[in-house]
Amino acid sequence: MELIVARPVQEEIDRLKNDGNGRRAKRARKTNSLFREMIVSTDGNRSWSVGKKIITLVFAEPFAKLEREQCQSRLDLSRPDDEIIASLIYYKISASDEKVSLLTHDTNPMLTCKQNGVSFVPIPDEWLLPPEKDDRDKQIDKLQSDLRNAVNRDPQVEVDFNIDGVDLGKGASDIRVRMLEHLSPEQVTELVSEMESRHPMKINFSQQDDFSDGLRIGSLGSFKKYEPPSQADISRYQKEEYPEWIENVRSFFETYTEHYNHISVLRPYTLTLKNVGRAPVENMILKFELLEGGTFGSPDIKNSQVTKPRLDVPLPPEPPKGKWIDTMSVISALARAGYPFELNLSKMSFPAINKPIQRDRFAFHWRDCRPIGDEKKWTWECDEFRHGSNKVFEYCINFDNSKPLQTVVFRVTASGSNLADAFSRTFTMSVSINTEPAYKNIVDALLL
Numbered sequence: 001m002e003l004i005v006a007r008p009v010q011e012e013i014d015r016l017k018n019d020g021n022g023r024r025a026k027r028a029r030k031t032n033s034l035f036r037e038m039i040v041s042t043d044g045n046r047s048w049s050v051g052k053k054i055i056t057l058v059f060a061e062p063f064a065k066l067e068r069e070q071c072q073s074r075l076d077l078s079r080p081d082d083e084i085i086a087s088l089i090y091y092k093i094s095a096s097d098e099k100v101s102l103l104t105h106d107t108n109p110m111l112t113c114k115q116n117g118v119s120f121v122p123i124p125d126e127w128l129l130p131p132e133k134d135d136r137d138k139q140i141d142k143l144q145s146d147l148r149n150a151v152n153r154d155p156q157v158e159v160d161f162n163i164d165g166v167d168l169g170k171g172a173s174d175i176r177v178r179m180l181e182h183l184s185p186e187q188v189t190e191l192v193s194e195m196e197s198r199h200p201m202k203i204n205f206s207q208q209d210d211f212s213d214g215l216r217i218g219s220l221g222s223f224k225k226y227e228p229p230s231q232a233d234i235s236r237y238q239k240e241e242y243p244e245w246i247e248n249v250r251s252f253f254e255t256y257t258e259h260y261n262h263i264s265v266l267r268p269y270t271l272t273l274k275n276v277g278r279a280p281v282e283n284m285i286l287k288f289e290l291l292e293g294g295t296f297g298s299p300d301i302k303n304s305q306v307t308k309p310r311l312d313v314p315l316p317p318e319p320p321k322g323k324w325i326d327t328m329s330v331i332s333a334l335a336r337a338g339y340p341f342e343l344n345l346s347k348m349s350f351p352a353i354n355k356p357i358q359r360d361r362f363a364f365h366w367r368d369c370r371p372i373g374d375e376k377k378w379t380w381e382c383d384e385f386r387h388g389s390n391k392v393f394e395y396c397i398n399f400d401n402s403k404p405l406q407t408v409v410f411r412v413t414a415s416g417s418n419l420a421d422a423f424s425r426t427f428t429m430s431v432s433i434n435t436e437p438a439y440k441n442i443v444d445a446l447l448l
Contacts, residue, residue, distance in 0.1 A: 001053055003103070006060045006087040008080035010035060023132045035059075060087040061094070074116055081109045088118060155387060156277030157414045157423040163269040163397070168410075168427040175431045177399060179264050180257045180438035187439045188253045194446075195249050199316040201242045205229055229320035241317040248314040256311070257438045265399040265433070266297055271412065273391040281385040281416035286364065288378040290397070293408035293431070297396035298373035311445045362386060374398065385416070399431050406431045 013035070016028035038046050038057065045058040075082040085102060092100040102113050105123035113120040133141070166173045183191075205228055271288070275281055290296065359365065361383035371378055385391070400406055408429040415422040 002056045002058055004058055004060050004087070004091060005035070006084040007062075008083050010059065012080070023129075060091065075112070081106070082112060085109060085112055085116065085118060088113075089116070092118075153278050155275055155279045155281040155385070155416065155419060157281065157419070158274045158276055159412055159423075159425050160272040160274070161269065161410070161412070161425075161427045162271075163429065164267055168429070173429050175267065175399075175429055177264050177267075177401075177431060177433040179261045179401060179433055179435045180441060181435055182257050183253060183438050183442075188250060191253045191439075191442065191446075192246065192250050195313060196246060201238060202319040203238075205234055205320070205322075225325055226322055227325050228322040233320035237317060237320050245314060245316050252314055253442075256442070260438075261401055265401045266301070266396050267399065268394065268396050269410075271393045273385075273393065273412075273414070275385050275387045275389055277387050279418065280387050281414070281419060282383070283417040284382040284385045285367070285415050286380040286382065287411075287413045288393075289411045289413070290376045291409040291411055291426075293400060293403075293406045293429075295374045295376060295398045296371065296378055297398050299371060299378075299395060301396050311442060313446075359383075364391060399433070401433060404433050404435075406433075 013028050013031050016024055017032045019025040019028065034046065034057075038044055038059070045056050047054055047056045049055075075086050077083050077086055088100055088102050092098075099119070101119040101121045102109060103121050103123060104110060105125075105128065110120050110122065112118075161168045163173065164175050166175075273286065288296070362385075364380040364382045367379040367381045397408065397410070399408065408431055410427045410429070411424065412427075413422060413424045
């Protein structure tokens, strides 16, 4: 592949080499030095290997008189663009078996080539360097850099907010909540009957589980005899434990959907507070607010404690079992001996009961009092939120289960004695609640 440098291109580069010390002038001087090396060389060109191709840079041949007269009938050779195209046409005539195209980014030469039946290859935009900045632009860049350095000497607060596995820093989030309809009394009765049929109450306690003769030989030659469960144990199982289990199962199914729905609308979130500046925030006040929709859950509930509700039906009681007893025991039981001890208070140490508890100045403390739950605003305070540090808050939001469609707006604000402006960030969530039949879900889960 040959790249042909037309005379107008060479003249323009030669002119730009004296155009000051800008980027264009430096590149022009570098290119002009390359041209000088080509001119003084024996072959008058320069080649490079690019992959498997050889790229050769050459100068365009001068026009013959006949070719100039032919080109002048179609082109204005006083214009540099037309003279470049004329050089291309002349080269095409002399090398008729080769594909010749004009490499350009300008639209005017492209149009001239098209009108004269000459091929051209547009230079991609990404090959071009961005415009060189003048002295005014460079001064603006310096001032902006000085401003950033000045700002970075102060504390700078940022937050990341994630709920339901979605980063709300990228925009609003759509959250879907699945709830269950309440079971009817008839459905509860059906489920209880099914559990009772699966685990019927044991009636017959007359036979032991093994050794139908009721005798077997134990260790050291002792004899063991099977003794069935006592009537008191059987009566307690049949009249107290089993009926109590039936009631527990009934209560479980009656309250299951309420418990399920309560957990479903409780969504964990993670908020990461950052100080990306170069100074700590002093006397910081941090507020979480729900401006619209929902309430904050109890601060005692952590993200890891919020799990999908499980269908853990109470287990039935174990029926009483008989036991094997020794009829002639060779080894008698040993009585346990007690060991008296003396409490010597003079040798014991106690922490100072009235010693004041020092407050951690780098930690976040509840302001006023610790909230209980179902509130719209939480507030913390921190004496010194250190620069380069992060504080992760993991709590839960309760959505309103009475509204199928709702918008929840969460705002976090932070202020400090050395913060020029209070930090504020708002996150919006669109919540949709779908209610499904509970009976079918429970039956599918139990594989009835």
